[in-house]
Amino acid sequence: MDRLRSEARSRVAIGVVGPSDLVEEIMMIGADLPGAADWRLVGAPHAGEHETYEKFSRIADSIDVVLFTGPLQHDLARQAGELPVPATHVPMSGASLYASLLRGVLTQGIDPARVSIDSLPAADVDEAYGEIGVSTEGVHLSEYDQPESARGFAAFHEQLYRQGATTAALTTIRSVAGKLAAEGVPVLRMLPTSHTLRLALNTAALLGTGSRLEESxxxxxxxxxxxxxxxxxxxxxxxxxxxxxxxxxxxxxxxxxxxxxxxxxxxxxxxxxxxxxxxxxxxxxxxxxxxxxxxxxxxxxxxxxxxxxxxxxxxxxxxxxxxxxxxxxxxxxxxxxxxxxxxxxxxxxLRQRRRVESEPVVATKAAKLLERLVEALGDGPLVVDAETVAEVLEIAPRSARRVLQSLAEEGLAWPMPPVKGTQAGRPRQPYRLVKG
Missing domain, CATH: 3.30.70.270 (Reverse transcriptase/Diguanylate cyclase domain)
Structure with missing residues (x-):
């Protein structure tokens, strides 16, 4: 058993976060790749995009790098909180468009020249249609640009279909596909090709290995x-x-x-x-x-x-x-x-001191938070982590991480090296509070 644990620790642990079907496919592909002996895959499937950061947080302490199944999941996680490990995502490309169009023509009788497409860059769509010799004049595109843009994808597709401008919608997002199907809009979900997934896994493995080498x-x-x-x-x-x-x-x-x-x-x-x-x-x-x-x-x-x-x-x-x-x-x-x-x-x-004795001290929001933390800690050590801050300030762990980040940005806390806990997994991130 000890030998097996040692071997598991020696391999790069890659977390895979995204919809369950894509996570399962990546896990299966990863098990058969030549580099499979050098890495260990940890799946974290979610039922909806809103769960992305929560699912990632559950495995963050046990992985060396995280692979999100798409840029939406990657961006949602970054917006929700800190990513304590290197992160990458499966890229979107026109390669997935070919299979989706062919599947739509054969199974649903769609007209490839009259469809709506989301997420993909315009250049990739133009290239894909150029290779199959179909005009893009009747093709409507809504490109991905941060999570905010994805919130309008379902309405974009449905409106065009109701107007008779399209015969089907092509989306990369599972939740959008589900909404459109429920509204009776013909929809095809574009999935990354096996080749794209293999490249993404290799990229994640390289990032994890590089991080380990740097730390050691x-x-x-x-x-x-x-x-x-x-x-x-x-x-x-x-x-x-x-x-x-x-x-x-x-x-x-x-x-x-x-x-x-x-x-x-x-x-x-x-x-x-x-x-x-x-x-x-x-x-x-x-x-x-x-x-x-x-x-x-x-x-x-x-x-x-x-x-x-x-x-x-x-x-x-x-x-x-x-x-x-x-x-x-x-x-x-x-x-x-x-x-x-x-x-x-x-x-x-040299680390610049934020306050000079001759200058008036301005009671900023960060300084007040620091004062509350120091007062709550009493004579104890001025080293805290997100869990401690969440308990003292009675806030959510995610908010506590943001508090610590803001204190560090203001020079009121210093990020310290991770501290190993009693359980297996990555250590917690402590901060040392800096009193004025």
């Missing part, structure tokens, strides 16, 4: 006391130096624990922090701000030079970290530097 890469961070902060002499009697080292070590540990990193002394004036790239990316807002520097300045009152090295091996990451810290020395601890495994160099600025 090694990141080594060298943190050095700036030259101006170093003592003029060292030795057993220099208690100030010992206190400084202790303070520096404690500040590093405070952030390192949250990202599952290790901290070791490198010499009298520097430390080495070892983490995964995924964990460090979370702690630095996707490598947009320098790690550790702001906390150390606040806790220890000294400036540090920070160099970050990435690599697939510890040796490569360490070598890149030394190059990066040398660059940090050249700017006087004004920013951290990162050197990636491909040699790319990034400058990571």
């Amino acid at each position: 890469q090694i990141a080594i961070v060298v943190v050095e006391l700036a030259a101006s902060a170093r003592p003029t002499y060292s030795g057993p009697g220099n208690y100030w130096q010992q206190e400084l080292k202790l303070s520096l070590h404690q500040s590093l540990l405070a952030d390192a624990r949250l990202m599952g990193a290790t901290v070791t002394a490198r010499d009298e004036n520097s430390y080495v922090v070892t983490a995964t790239v995924g964990a460090l990316a979370q702690a630095t807002d996707g490598f947009r701000v320098a790690p550790f520097m702001d906390r150390i300045r606040a806790d220890a009152g000294v400036a540090v030079e920070v160099g970050i090295g990435l690599g697939t091996t510890a040796r490569d990451a360490d070598s890149n970290a030394m190059v990066a810290v040398e660059k940090a020395r050249g700017v006087g601890a004004a920013a951290a530097y990162l050197v990636g495994g491909d040699g790319v160099v990034l400058s990571l600025p």
